[in-house]
Amino acid sequence: MTTKETMHTNSILIVDDEKAARYGMKKILQRDHGSIFEATNGIDVLQKIHTLQPALIFLDINMPQLDGLKTLEKIREMKHPPLVVIVTAHGSEKIAVEAMKKGAYDYIAKPYEMEELRIITRNALEKIALQEENTRLRMEIGMLEGYGELLGQSKIMQEVFDRIEKVVTADVTVLLQGESGSGKELAAHEIHRRSKRKNGPFIVMNCAAVPETLIESELFGHERGSFTGATERRMGKFEMANNGTILLDEIGDMSLSTQSKLLRVLQEQKFERLGGTETLAVDVRIISATHRDLEEEIEEGRFREDLYYRINVVNIKIPPLRKRKEDIPLLVNRFIQHFSKKHYKNVVSISNDAMKKLSAYNWPGNIRQLKNTIESAIVLTNNDVLDISDLSEDIIREEKTPDSTKNVHYHLSFREAKKILIENFEKDFISKKLEECGGNISHTAEALDMHRQNLQQKIKDLQLNKDIKE
Numbered sequence: 001m002t003t004k005e006t007m008h009t010n011s012i013l014i015v016d017d018e019k020a021a022r023y024g025m026k027k028i029l030q031r032d033h034g035s036i037f038e039a040t041n042g043i044d045v046l047q048k049i050h051t052l053q054p055a056l057i058f059l060d061i062n063m064p065q066l067d068g069l070k071t072l073e074k075i076r077e078m079k080h081p082p083l084v085v086i087v088t089a090h091g092s093e094k095i096a097v098e099a100m101k102k103g104a105y106d107y108i109a110k111p112y113e114m115e116e117l118r119i120i121t122r123n124a125l126e127k128i129a130l131q132e133e134n135t136r137l138r139m140e141i142g143m144l145e146g147y148g149e150l151l152g153q154s155k156i157m158q159e160v161f162d163r164i165e166k167v168v169t170a171d172v173t174v175l176l177q178g179e180s181g182s183g184k185e186l187a188a189h190e191i192h193r194r195s196k197r198k199n200g201p202f203i204v205m206n207c208a209a210v211p212e213t214l215i216e217s218e219l220f221g222h223e224r225g226s227f228t229g230a231t232e233r234r235m236g237k238f239e240m241a242n243n244g245t246i247l248l249d250e251i252g253d254m255s256l257s258t259q260s261k262l263l264r265v266l267q268e269q270k271f272e273r274l275g276g277t278e279t280l281a282v283d284v285r286i287i288s289a290t291h292r293d294l295e296e297e298i299e300e301g302r303f304r305e306d307l308y309y310r311i312n313v314v315n316i317k318i319p320p321l322r323k324r325k326e327d328i329p330l331l332v333n334r335f336i337q338h339f340s341k342k343h344y345k346n347v348v349s350i351s352n353d354a355m356k357k358l359s360a361y362n363w364p365g366n367i368r369q370l371k372n373t374i375e376s377a378i379v380l381t382n383n384d385v386l387d388i389s390d391l392s393e394d395i396i397r398e399e400k401t402p403d404s405t406k407n408v409h410y411h412l413s414f415r416e417a418k419k420i421l422i423e424n425f426e427k428d429f430i431s432k433k434l435e436e437c438g439g440n441i442s443h444t445a446e447a448l449d450m451h452r453q454n455l456q457q458k459i460k461d462l463q464l465n466k467d468i469k470e
């Protein structure tokens with residue numbers, strides 16, 4: 001919603017089929033107001049609203065063709081209707097009340113005093129000015145607090161929002177890079193929501209969650225009988241995303257053979273279903289996301305360089321939360337509001353000490369971890385204001401930004417050391433959540449805001465398969 005869409009001009013429109021009545025009213029109002037226009041009937045007024053965008057309308061109730069009440073109904077159906085003051089004859093207050101119920105702002109009965117008309121007009125225009133100021137302020141605050149659902153006031157995030165804003169209309173292929181939980185999927189969704197494809201589908205394909213043998217059928221679909229278990233023809237995600245956007249999440253985890261098939265779709269926007277001969281053409285915007293360093297993956301021979309250049313027309317890096325700690329208070333307060341409502345609690349805020357602890361922590365799991373922390377605190381607390389005692393031990397212990405390399409052996413390569421660190425964090429975080437959820441995978445996946453299959457794979461990779469209930 002732009003400012004222009006919600007703002008009216010300051011003009012007034014007088015609607016009456018009697019010339020003398022219009023003239024009399026215009027003369028009184030002209031003293032204080034510049035732009036006064038006239039309309040002679042209900043149909044004329046509807047057209048003039050579009051061209052003149054008046055702030056206020058004086059609408060006579062007794063008119064031939066479309067009468068005042070019907071005209072009022074039509075005006076109220078408009079997206080941003082002007083205020084309407086109904087002009088009635090003395091003794092027809094009942095109609096005036098009906099008009100107010102239908103959304104008229106006020107009414108005035110003929111014959112009226114000059115002063116009465118002036119006061120009603122002044123009040124109406126003041127009300128409009130106030131409403132518009134509120135809209136403007138709300139929009140300013142909204143913009144300061146983030147970009148749609150993506151919250152962030154830090155300079156670094158404002159730069160990310162600027163970059164996103166530039167690609168929304170451009171319909172180019174975008175690569176989102178950032179650590180797990182930093183907001184890549186949310187950013188992709190926001191790009192879609194603001195693009196010209198917003199009425200088309202937004203389809204997410206998690207390339208890491210699907211086993212290698214099924215990924216092509218997931219992406220491109222399959223014909224009946226194309227492999228054991230393919231009992232019916234199935235649409236792939238590319239087909240589903242036609243006229244919309246597809247997010248290829250964790251694209252860095254895609255095998256080389258699938259990468260080459262994907263390259264063809266990117267080049268030609270064409271593909272065949274598995275086991276099929278028909279070539280399907282689609283119109284899809286592709287957004288890719290990964291937590292991996294794709295240039296490193298190319299060097300290691302695990303990612304095709306030509307595909308990289310295709311998906312990386314515009315690159316947006318989402319910074320980790322520890323690099324934008326000034327966003328933590330805003331995020332925490334929003335998450336408190338959200339989860340307090342969701343879980344029917346009365347938590348209204350957080351103590352300064354607890355906020356300091358949250359700001360000092362390093363957040364290796366980024367916003368997802370912060371969100372989970374606040375949700376779990378809200379569910380477990382008996383307080384109206386979250387306090388240090390509502391936070392988990394890890395967060396309380398972390399007095400300052402931890403030396404994240406403290407347990408790492410320097411004889412390892414940087415890549416190996418990084419892998420161990422990430423694995424240790426993942427093991428620790430996931431096993432704690434599993435424990436909290438009594439080993440139930442579906443609940444844990446929900447609590448971690450992760451795909452169930454993704455979690456199952458992680459549990460297997462990290463060898464956490466103990467006490468798991470399906």
Ligand SMILES: Nc1ncnc2c1ncn2[C@@H]1O[C@H](COP(=O)(O)OP(=O)(O)OP(=O)(O)O)[C@@H](O)[C@H]1O
Nearest residue numbers: 149150151179180181182183184185186367368449
């Ligand atoms: N800037 C933000 N403002 C508010 N909520 C956010 C923001 N960034 C992320 N979130 C929330 O954090 C959670 C994780 O975000 P998201 O799934 O987009 O991360 P991701 O980078 O795609 O993670 P992964 O790589 O693990 O898939 C989601 O619940 C999302 O709504």
